[in-house]
Amino acid sequence: MMRLHFAAGSAHSASVRITLAEKGLEPELHRLNLVHFEQHAPAFVALNRHGAVPVLEDSDHVVIETFLILEYLEDTHPEPPLIGDTPRQRYLARKWGKYVETHLAPHLAIARWAALNGKVPEDAVARLANLHTARCELWLRARGGFDKDQLAVSAQALSIAARRIAADLADNDWLAGDRFSLADIAVYPHLAQFGALGLAVAPPVEAWLKRVAARPSVQAIAGDLFPLATMGPEPGRWG
Amino acid sequence: MLDVYSWEPNANSGKPLFCLHEKGIPFTYHYIDLVAHEHHGDKFLAINPDGTVPAIVHDGFTMTESTPAMEYIDEAFPGPPLRPAAPFRRWQMRILLRYLDNVVTPSLAMVAANRAAGPPLTGRDADEIRANLDRIPLPERRAMWDKLMFDGTSPRDIEESQRRVMEAIRRFDRVLARNPWLAGETFSLADIGVFATFHALPLEDDYEVGDVWTPHLMRWLRACHSRPALQAAFGMSRGPIARRAADVRRQLGVAGVEQA
Numbered sequence: 158m159m160r161l162h163f164a165a166g167s168a169h170s171a172s173v174r175i176t177l178a179e180k181g182l183e184p185e186l187h188r189l190n191l192v193h194f195e196q197h198a199p200a201f202v203a204l205n206r207h208g209a210v211p212v213l214e215d216s217d218h219v220v221i222e223t224f225l226i227l228e229y230l231e232d233t234h235p236e237p238p239l240i241g242d243t244p245r246q247r248y249l250a251r252k253w254g255k256y257v258e259t260h261l262a263p264h265l266a267i268a269r270w271a272a273l274n275g276k277v278p279e280d281a282v283a284r285l286a287n288l289h290t291a292r293c294e295l296w297l298r299a300r301g302g303f304d305k306d307q308l309a310v311s312a313q314a315l316s317i318a319a320r321r322i323a324a325d326l327a328d329n330d331w332l333a334g335d336r337f338s339l340a341d342i343a344v345y346p347h348l349a350q351f352g353a354l355g356l357a358v359a360p361p362v363e364a365w366l367k368r369v370a371a372r373p374s375v376q377a378i379a380g381d382l383f384p385l386a387t388m389g390p391e392p393g394r395w396g
Numbered sequence: 397m398l399d400v401y402s403w404e405p406n407a408n409s410g411k412p413l414f415c416l417h418e419k420g421i422p423f424t425y426h427y428i429d430l431v432a433h434e435h436h437g438d439k440f441l442a443i444n445p446d447g448t449v450p451a452i453v454h455d456g457f458t459m460t461e462s463t464p465a466m467e468y469i470d471e472a473f474p475g476p477p478l479r480p481a482a483p484f485r486r487w488q489m490r491i492l493l494r495y496l497d498n499v500v501t502p503s504l505a506m507v508a509a510n511r512a513a514g515p516p517l518t519g520r521d522a523d524e525i526r527a528n529l530d531r532i533p534l535p536e537r538r539a540m541w542d543k544l545m546f547d548g549t550s551p552r553d554i555e556e557s558q559r560r561v562m563e564a565i566r567r568f569d570r571v572l573a574r575n576p577w578l579a580g581e582t583f584s585l586a587d588i589g590v591f592a593t594f595h596a597l598p599l600e601d602d603y604e605v606g607d608v609w610t611p612h613l614m615r616w617l618r619a620c621h622s623r624p625a626l627q628a629a630f631g632m633s634r635g636p637i638a639r640r641a642a643d644v645r646r647q648l649g650v651a652g653v654e655q656a
Contacts, residue, residue, distance in 0.1 A: 218484050225490045232483035244472040245457055251464035259498060291499075291560070313535055394553065395502035395509075396540040 159184035166385030168346035178374035224254030249333035264311035266389030275386030402450035410592035419475030489579035503557035572612035
């Protein structure tokens with residue numbers, strides 16, 4: 158039996174839900190409310206010490222880390238194939254899957270936290286101590302507000318990310334080969350927030366956003382794609 | 397045509413070298429001397445504009461992300477499979493590699509770079525250092541080197557990195573208490589990745605690594621250092637890493653090719 162823990166306003170959750178829909182899978186759903194910090198409730202932290210959605214439970218396996226959940230779904234349910242037909246396409250999908258975690262998502266979370274004036278409610282502060290140490294530190298930083306230098310670093314990282322995505326879309330409709338793939342699914346929910354946050358994207362990216370948004374799997378969750386002040390992965394500490 | 401542009405068989409540079417030796421695939425090795433800043437020179441930037449090693453070029457297709465490149469090598473070439481067949485095992489392999497790449501290797505690199513930064517740079521001209529830094533294409537890399545050369549990394553950051561390395565050592569030891577290899581019953585890319593970064597760990601006195609503290613990790617290190625393919629990859633070193641590998645083998649009581 159499969160069970161997905163997810164939240165509205167979580168771009169990572171959206172990637173998993175799009176993949177599930179593309180594969181015609183309907184797991185049991187557990188919706189968490191990030192505004193109320195339900196992802197830090199003790200019962201959920203017991204499942205994932207990072208206190209983050211999405212989490213996929215498959216029989217007795219607990220599967221975390223968004224792109225690796227997508228790969229797990231590809232390995233357990235290969236039809237229809239979404240990671241590409243050739244080693245080259247799969248390399249590109251994995252490259253983008255990794256880039257989302259190291260560059261796009263962490264810096265988008267910081268820019269978003271500042272733009273939406275994120276706050277940790279007082280009753281949620283004590284629960285931060287239940288998180289894995291590094292995760293707790295990141296939330297404490299967010300609570301204090303990110304400084305000007307960090308916001309500048311994040312803005313620059315996001316503009317480079319937008320340029321890289323535009324470069325790969327210059328001669329292609331999709332990010333990793335000639336078909337819609339896990340690369341598009343991993344990147345899209347994050348890029349879809351750029352407009353609302355006043356972040357610019359080039360025309361080829363605009364066209365690609367429209368192409369992805371037209372897919373029924375994406376339309377089904379369109380109402381949950383809004384930006385929400387919450388933390389992403391930790392930004393790189395060294396290089 | 398398979399070309400690997402890389403530094404020593406160590407950390408990310410070592411991943412494709414170890415991986416290709418395990419698969420038994422011939423390739424052309426282009427040594428990129430990081431100490432001489434060759435990775436920021438025009439010749440290498442023409443291959444990888446980001447100026448990071450390794451870069452792997454297969455029939456005109458360039459790969460610069462070492463972990464996805466290892467999966468590519470496993471898929472595109474014959475030889476023993478380096479990924480477990482079962483999906484959950486494969487997920488375990490990938491999550492350990494993700495943890496290694498995003499948390500462990502940068503922490504170890506921060507500690508090692510700060511230890512090494514002092515002596516070779518004293519006496520060097522600040523303008524010359526600045527000119528070298530300006531050649532680094534990626535802003536996050538430039539910021540890292542700038543921190544290292546001019547401001548110094550804060551003691552708090554270094555302590556946090558040491559804590560993370562120690563946490564990783566304990567985590568890997570726990571995983572290896574349950575399984576012979578990091579992703580289960582078979583040797584996999586997770587073992588190659590972690591070995592590439594941790595192969596000389598017993599020589600580091602900063603961390604509690606040894607038969608007393610981490611017996612499972614030590615058993616695994618001996619098993620890895622005994623593998624002929626991994627020893628052959630160390631043979632590609634121009635010196636420093638091969639010497640360290642020989643020192644570790646001696647300390648672990650593992651026979652090396654030169655003694656065999």
